Amino acid sequence: MVHFLILAAGxxxxxxxxxxxxxxxxxxxxxxxxLRYLLKKITKIREISSITVVISKDxxxxxxxxxxxxxxxxxxxxxxxxxxESSFKGLESLKNEFGNKSNQKVLIHDAARPFIPKKIxxxxxxxxxxxxxxxPYIKNEDTIKSISYENKLNHINRNKIISLQxxxxxxxxxxxxxxxxxxxxxxxxxDNLSLLIDKEKxxxxxxxxxxxxxxxxxxxxxxxxxxxxxxxxxxxGIGFDIHAFTEGNELILxxxxxxxxxxxxxxxxxxVLLHSITDAILGAKSKNDIGAHFPASNDKYKxxxxxxxxxxxxxxxxxxxxxIINLDINLICDYPKxxxxxxxxxxxxxxxxxxxxxxxxxxxxSTEDQGFINFKNGIASxxxxxxxxxxx
Numbered sequence: 001m002v003h004f005l006i007l008a009a010g011x012x013x014x015x016x017x018x019x020x021x022x023x024x025x026x027x028x029x030x031x032x033x034x035l036r037y038l039l040k041k042i043t044k045i046r047e048i049s050s051i052t053v054v055i056s057k058d059x060x061x062x063x064x065x066x067x068x069x070x071x072x073x074x075x076x077x078x079x080x081x082x083x084x085e086s087s088f089k090g091l092e093s094l095k096n097e098f099g100n101k102s103n104q105k106v107l108i109h110d111a112a113r114p115f116i117p118k119k120i121x122x123x124x125x126x127x128x129x130x131x132x133x134x135x136p137y138i139k140n141e142d143t144i145k146s147i148s149y150e151n152k153l154n155h156i157n158r159n160k161i162i163s164l165q166x167x168x169x170x171x172x173x174x175x176x177x178x179x180x181x182x183x184x185x186x187x188x189x190x191d192n193l194s195l196l197i198d199k200e201k202x203x204x205x206x207x208x209x210x211x212x213x214x215x216x217x218x219x220x221x222x223x224x225x226x227x228x229x230x231x232x233x234x235x236x237g238i239g240f241d242i243h244a245f246t247e248g249n250e251l252i253l254x255x256x257x258x259x260x261x262x263x264x265x266x267x268x269x270x271x272v273l274l275h276s277i278t279d280a281i282l283g284a285k286s287k288n289d290i291g292a293h294f295p296a297s298n299d300k301y302k303x304x305x306x307x308x309x310x311x312x313x314x315x316x317x318x319x320x321x322x323x324i325i326n327l328d329i330n331l332i333c334d335y336p337k338x339x340x341x342x343x344x345x346x347x348x349x350x351x352x353x354x355x356x357x358x359x360x361x362x363x364x365x366s367t368e369d370q371g372f373i374n375f376k377n378g379i380a381s382x383x384x385x386x387x388x389x390x391x392x
Contacts, residue, residue, distance in 0.1 A: 001049040001050070001098060001101070001103070001104055001105070002047055002048055002049055002105045002106070002107065002125050002128070003048075003049060003050045003051075003052065003094050003098065003104070003105065003106045003107070003172065004042055004048045004050070004051045004052070004106075004107050004109065004167070005052050005054070005087075005090045005091070005094065005106055005107065005108045005109065006035070006038065006039075006042075006051065006052065006053045006054065006109050006110075006111050007054050007079070007083060007086050007087060007090065007108065007109070007110055007111060008023075008025045008035055008053050008054060008055050008059075008063070008079075008111035009054050009055050009056045009078075009079025009080070009086045010023060010025070010056075010083065010086075010111075010112075011023050011056070012024035012025065012112070012215075014216055014217050014218075015027075015215060015216060015217055015218050015220060015221050016218070017218050022059065022062055023056075023059060024112055024215050024216075024220075024221055025111035025112055025215075026059055026062035026063070026066065027221055029221075029224065029225035029228050029229070030225070030228050030229060030232060030388075031323055032228060033062070033066055034111060034112060034114040034215055034224055035053075035063075035066050035111045035114070036065075036066040036067075037114040037115075037228070038109075038111060038113070038114040038116070039051065039053075039066065039067065039070045039073075040070070040319075041114075041116070041118070042121075043070050043071045043072055043073075045118060045121060045122075047121075047122065047125050048072060048107075048121075049072065050072050050073075050074050050094075051070070051072050051073045051074065052073075052074045052076075052077060052090055052093060052094060053067075053073070053076050053077070053111070054076070054077045054078075054079040054086045054087075054089060054090040055076050055077070055078065055079060056078070056079055057078050060076075063076060068318065069315075069318040069319070074093070074097075077089050077090050077093050082188070083189075083190065083191075084179070084182075084188060084189055087108060087179060087192055088176075088179045088180070088183065090108075091106065091108075091172070091175060091176045091179055092176065094106060094172055094176075095172060095173065095176045098172065099172060099173055099176070104171070104172040104173065105125070105128045105169060105170065105171060105172060106169070106170055106172045106175065107121065107124055107125070107166075107167035107168070107169045108166060108167060108168050108169075108170070108175075108192050109166045109167035109168075110166045110214060112214050112215040112216070113165065113166055113212050113213070113214050113215070114215070114224065115211045115212060115213070115227065116166075116167065116209075116211075116212045117209050117211055117212065119209075120136050120167070120206065120208060120209060120212065121167065123206050123207075124136070124167055124169040124206060125169070127169065127204045127206055128169045128170075128171070130204070131202065131203060131204040132170065132171040132174055132201065132202065132203070133168070133169065133170050133171070133174075133175070133193065133196050133201065133202070133203035133204065134168070134169040134170075134203060134204045134205075134206055135164055135165070135166075135168045135169070135193045135203060135204075135205055135206070136164075136165040136166070136167070136168075136205075136206050136207065136208030136209070136212065137162045137163060137164050137165060137205050137206070137207070137208050138162065138163050138165065138207075138208040138209070138210060139159075139161075139162055140158045140161040140162065140163060141158070142158065143158065144156040144157075144158045144161055162205075163208075164191060164193060165208040165209075165212050165214075166191070166212075168191065168192050168193045170192065170196075174201075175192060175195070175196075178195040178196065178199065178201075179192075179195065182195060232388055232389065233388075233389050234325070234386065234387070234388055234389075235284040235285065235322075235386070235387040235388075235389055236284055236384065236385070236386050236387075237279075237280040237281055237282065237283030237284025237285070237384070237385050237387070238279075238280055238283055238382070238383070238384050238385075239275070239276040239277060239278065239279030239280030239281075239282075239283060239290075239381075239382070239383045239384075239385075240276055240279065240380070240381070240382050240383075241272045241275035241276045241279065241290075241380070241381055242272065242378060242379070242380040242381075243264040243265055243266050243270045243272045243275075243378050243379060244264070244265045244377055244378040245262035245263070245264065245265065245377060245378050245379075246262060246263060246264070246265040247262065247263070248260065248262055248263025249261070249263070250263055251263050251264050251270065251336075251379075252264075252269050252270065252271045252306070253271060253272070253273050253336075253341075253345060253379075254271070254273040254274060254345040254348050254349050254352075255271065255274060255306075255307060255348045255349070255351075255352055256341070256344055256345055256348045258336060258341065260336060261335070262335075264378065264379065265378075267296040267301060267302060267303075268294070268301055268302075268303065268304045268305075268306055268309070269303060269304065269305055269306050270306075271306035272379050272380065272381045273329065273331065273345070273349075273381045273383075274306040274307065274309065274310050274352075275290055275306060275309065275381070276329070276381035276382060276383040277310060277313075277327065277329070277349070277353075277383045277385065278290050278306070278309045278310050278312070278313045279383070280327075280383040280384060280385040281310075281313035281314065281316065281317065281385055281387070282313050282316070284385055284386075284387045285313075285316040285317070285322075285387070287313070287316055290309055290313075293309070293312055294308075294309055294312075307352060310352060310353075314353065314354075317387060317389075322387050322388060322389035323355075323387065323388055324353060324355045324359060324385060324386070324387055325359065325386040325387065325388050326359045326360075326361070326385075326386050327349070327353070327355065327359060327360045327361065327383065327384075327385050327386075328361045328363075328383070328384045328385075329360070329361065329362045329363065329381065329382070329383045329384075330363050330364075330365065330381070330382040330383075331362065331363070331364045331365070331379065331380075331381050332364075332365055332367065332379070332380040332381070332382070333364070333366070333367075333378070333379040333380065334366050334367060335379075337364075338362065338364030339364065342362050342364075345362055346360050346362060
C-alpha cells in the first residue's frame with residue numbers, strides 16, 4: 001500500500017500579508033486553497049491507498065472546509081511545533097495502523113506544493129518498488145553566490161547545486177524508525193530525506209519539476225492565484241421538465257412539500273423544479289441528462305426523492321471544484337401560485353445547492369389557462385445554470 005502524508009501544520013509566516021491571515025496552505029483564491037487543490041488532485045490517483053493530513057488545531061475550521069468530497073482521507077493528525085515533529089506524528093499514526101503489514105510505503109509531501117505533477121507521484125511509487133527511499137530534485141539554472149557577514153560574494157559552481165522537492169517516498173517502517181531514533185538527539189531537519197542521508201542509507205533521486213514549486217512568500221501566493229485564475233472556465237447548462245397533475249393532496253416543488261389539490265404524476269416524487277435544475281447542471285458538465293442516469297424503467301427509482309438526482313449532478317460540480325455562479329428558473333403553471341411560496345423555494349434550493357440565496361432567481365408565468373400547462377394539466381420548469389469550474 002502507498003500512503004500519502006501531507007504536512008499542513010505550519011504557520012507560513014513569510015507568506016502572510018497581515019499577521020492574522022490564515023496560513024498559506026489555507027488561503028483561498030477563486031474559492032480554492034492550495035491544500036484543497038492538492039487534495040483534489042491526489043484523491044484521483046488510484047495508486048494512492050490513503051491520504052493523511054497533519055494540521056494545527058488552530059486551523060481545524062479551514063481544514064474541514066477544504067476536505068469536502070475528498071475520498072481515501074484518514075482522520076487528521078494534530079502536528080507539532082516543527083516540521084520534524086509533525087512528520088513524526090503523521091508517521092506514528094500510519095505505523096500504528098499499517099506498520100504490521102508488509103510492503104507499506106509513504107509519500108511525504110508539503111501542503112505548500114499544490115501543483116505536484118501526477119507523473120512525479122507515479123514515478124516515485126514505481127521507484128519505491130526497488131528503493132527504500134526516493135526524492136524529486138531540480139537542477140539550479142541561476143548564477144549562485146554565497147555572501148559573507150562582510151557582504152562579500154563568493155563563487156559557487158551551480159552545476160553542483162540541486163534543490164530537493166517533495167513528495168519524498170519511503171518504506172514506512174524504516175522512516176518511522178529513523179524519526180523515532182532522531183528524537184533522542186538534538187539534530188533538526190527541514191526535510192525527511194536528510195535523515196537517510198546522515199545515516200548513509202541508499203535512496204533514488206528522480207527528476208522533479210519547476211511546476212512543483214513551494215509557496216513560501218506572499219508573492220508565491222499571488223503566483224498560485226494567477227495559475228488558478230488561468231485554469232478557470234465558465235459553463236452554462238439548460239434544463240426543462242414537465243409533469244402532469246393527477247389525484248392527490250400534496251406535491252413537492254424544489255424539495256418543499258406543499259398541500260395541494262393535486263400531485264404530480266411521475267415515476268419518482270415528481271419534483272419538476274429539481275428535475276430541471278439537475279438536467280441543467282448535467283448539461284453544463286456534459287454529462288448527458290437525468291433520464292440517462294436515472295431511467296424510469298428502473299424500479300429502483302420508483303417514488304425516489306429527487307434530491308438523490310440533484311446530488312448526483314452536484315457531485316460533478318464538487319469533483320472539479322466548480323461552483324454555481326447563478327441559477328435562473330422559470331416556472332410555468334397556473335397552479336399553485338408561486339409568488340407566495342417563492343422565498344420558501346429559494347431557501348430550500350439554497351440549502352440543497354449550497355449556494356447563496358441571492359444567486360437564485362425564480363420567475364413564474366401563467367399560461368392564462370391556455371395550452372397543455374394550464375390549471376388542470378400540470379407544471380413545467382425551465383432552469384438555466386452558470387457554473388465556474390477549475391480546469392486541471
